[in-house]
Amino acid sequence: FFINLLTSKSGKKNIFNIIVTLAVMLLFIAGSSQINKIFNYILKHSNPILSTFKAFYAPVGFSVDAIKTGSIFSLFWFIVISVLPFAVLVYVLSLFYQQSVTIAGSVKKSKGGKLINSxxxxxxxxxxxxxxxxxxxxxxxxNTAISPLMLLFVSIASIFTGKEVLDSFTTNPALLQHIPEFLIAVFTVMLSITATTSSSISIEGKNFWILKSSPLKPTNIFAAKILLHLIIFIPITFISIIIMAYNLKISGFVLLFVFLIPLLNIISSSIMGLIINLLFPKMEWLSEVTVIKQSMSVIVSMAVNTLLVAIPIVAYTLLRPADFMVFASFVCCYLLLLIFGGIYYLSKKGTLLFQNI
Incomplete structure (x- = not known):
């Protein structure tokens, strides 16, 4: 509400909303990771903290007194001081609520450009x-960029915790050599959870007829939707891998597969997400939340992409290959097969599905 109100006159309000929301989420995650230290600190310094709160916020003193002594007087003043400002706040916000909702739903029209034929x-x-x-x-x-952003956050956190992780692996030398495999598994699983393409057809909604009636080839539309996913995911993923590889001392030829397998996974996930959205489109919706978070295509895409990633992970666990490089090469071939198979499906069956929506 406050973000919408503050950015009501800005043409970049959505970007601002995204940045602020992500910042809050990252701060929350950072705080959660330090919850034990925070909790221990509070327990250790509970009396000074409580005294400070009492000095600066009177209701705390009244509430503590009401709990300790059962004082009705303190309870009464706690309720009055707490409820009265809240009631005033609700009243003030109600005056601007409709304006904020209207602003949030408004979309600025952009100027049209020249048609390009190439x-x-x-x-x-x-x-x-x-x-x-x-x-x-x-x-x-x-809902789609959260996975790579989480990986980026964890990678940045590894700058401070990388030595501890390495020390924990050092206690068991057998595990130390499996750090690259573990890193690849984490990245591929996380990157398979979300895909911008799994709702990219449905998100068109009532405007989908414009795409269908245009002289554009469906394959061009498919390519653009896949490229969006790659543009969002690949740079963040590569930055995360570089940071993690440096902090966890991963080098040599194995580093190539640490980059290559997540890259191929990003491409295959985007293609699978688009195929599934073509199979399970939801064009009638009132809220974007319906197609982005609750549609069948998003759920199926998440399940299918996770399953496709789980296959090589389970195979590695069961087979325990002596040479990781050889196994990683087979994984790359497996992902390439998914990619080219998906592209072929989109060019043939996908075009028909697009026309029949």
């Missing part, structure tokens, strides 16, 4: 359109 020009224009649509919905961004 294939590369068409694709770049479609990608820009996809990015504009993507960043215009902070719900869309938060």
């Amino acid at each position: 294939q590369s020009g068409i694709l770049s224009a479609l990608v820009r359109k996809e990015m504009s649509r993507y960043f215009s919905s902070y719900i869309y961004v938060l």
Whole structure:
């Protein structure tokens, strides 16, 4: 509410909303990771903290006194002091609520550009359109970009905890050599949870007829939606891998697979997400939340992509290959097979599904 109100006159309100929300989420995660230290500190310094709160916020003193002594007088004043400001706040917010909701739902119209006839020009224009649509919905961004952003946050945190992780592995030398495999597994699983493409068709909603009636090839539309996913996921993932690899001392030829397998997984996940959305489109909706968080295609996409990633992980666990490089090569071939198979499906069956929506 407050963010919408503060950014009501700004053309970049959605970007601002996204940044602020992500910052709050990261702060919450950071705080959660330190919860034990915080809790122990509070227990150790409970009396000074309580005295400080009593001095600066009177209701704390009244509530503590009411709990300790059962004083009705203290309970009465605690309720009055707590409820009265809340009632005033609710009244004030109610005066601006409708304005905030209207602002939140408003969309600025952008000026049209020239038509571009070249294939590369068409694709770049479609990608820009996809990015504009993507960043215009902070719900869309938060629910799809959260996985790579979480990986980035964990990677940055590893700057401070990398030595501790290595020390824990050092106590068991047999585990030390499996750090790259563990890192690849974590990255691939996390990157498979969300895909921008799993709702990219459904998000068009009532405007989908514009795409269908345009002279654009469905394959160009598919490519733009897949490229959006790659543009969002790949840079963040690569930055995260670089940080993690440096902090966990991963080097040599194995580092190539630490980059390559997540990259191929990102591509295959985006293609699978798009295929599933074509199979399970939801074009009639009142709220974006319905298609971004609750639609069948999103749920199925998450399940299928996770399953496809789980197959090589389970195979590695069962087979326990002596040479990780050889196994990683097979995993790359497996992912390439998924990618080219998905591309072929989109070019043939996907086009028909698109036309029949």
